[in-house]
Amino acid sequence: MEQWRVRLRALTKSDSTVSWNWRNAHALRDFYAGHPFYINEEKEQAWFDKILTSDIPLSSFGIEQKENNILIGMSFLKDINLIHRTAEFAVFIGDEKYTGKGLAKEATLQTVAFAFDNLNLHRVYLVVQEDNIRAIELYLKCGFIKEGVLRESVFKNGKYLNKVIMSILKTEYLKQQKEYE
Numbered sequence: 001m002e003q004w005r006v007r008l009r010a011l012t013k014s015d016s017t018v019s020w021n022w023r024n025a026h027a028l029r030d031f032y033a034g035h036p037f038y039i040n041e042e043k044e045q046a047w048f049d050k051i052l053t054s055d056i057p058l059s060s061f062g063i064e065q066k067e068n069n070i071l072i073g074m075s076f077l078k079d080i081n082l083i084h085r086t087a088e089f090a091v092f093i094g095d096e097k098y099t100g101k102g103l104a105k106e107a108t109l110q111t112v113a114f115a116f117d118n119l120n121l122h123r124v125y126l127v128v129q130e131d132n133i134r135a136i137e138l139y140l141k142c143g144f145i146k147e148g149v150l151r152e153s154v155f156k157n158g159k160y161l162n163k164v165i166m167s168i169l170k171t172e173y174l175k176q177q178k179e180y181e
Helices: 015-023 041-051 103-118 133-141 170-180
Strands: 006-009 059-065 070-081 086-093 123-129 145-156 159-169
Touching: 006 103, 015 041, 015 070, 059 086, 059 103, 070 103, 086 103, 103 123, 103 133, 103 170, 123 133, 123 145, 133 145, 133 159, 159 170
Parallel strands: 086 123
Antiparallel strands: 006 059, 059 070, 070 086, 123 159, 145 159
């Protein structure tokens, strides 16, 4: 993309106040397979204390809107494995007024570029709930390919849901980059 509207940046301690509200919002929690418990400020701060000082095996990025320097979401490269050259990807836009505008796509493309260009990874994968249609469409637009389904692998809101595994390889990413040129 020629002109990015968002940038990735390091997270700071003060971001935990914003993210704490996001991670307790039903709209966000329903599409993530994380633990079902509400998060208090102390848990959020403890999580931040852990991630702020580590880059591997977890790299965390704040997604900031360039126009106003406001944190609007986060992206992650989790379980970075430098032997197999893989990582799991995750992204979310926490502030609902910034959803549906293509900003998650920009953050996804930037995070994937970081994985391949800076970490020299070979494969980036993700796991997404099958009912999260918007996210699956986003990942397909970003070059991810569906690999399979983990049947009834998450329990949410009283029912079991499938998860979809998707990935993009470095060769596919490089081909995509040539198409953008």
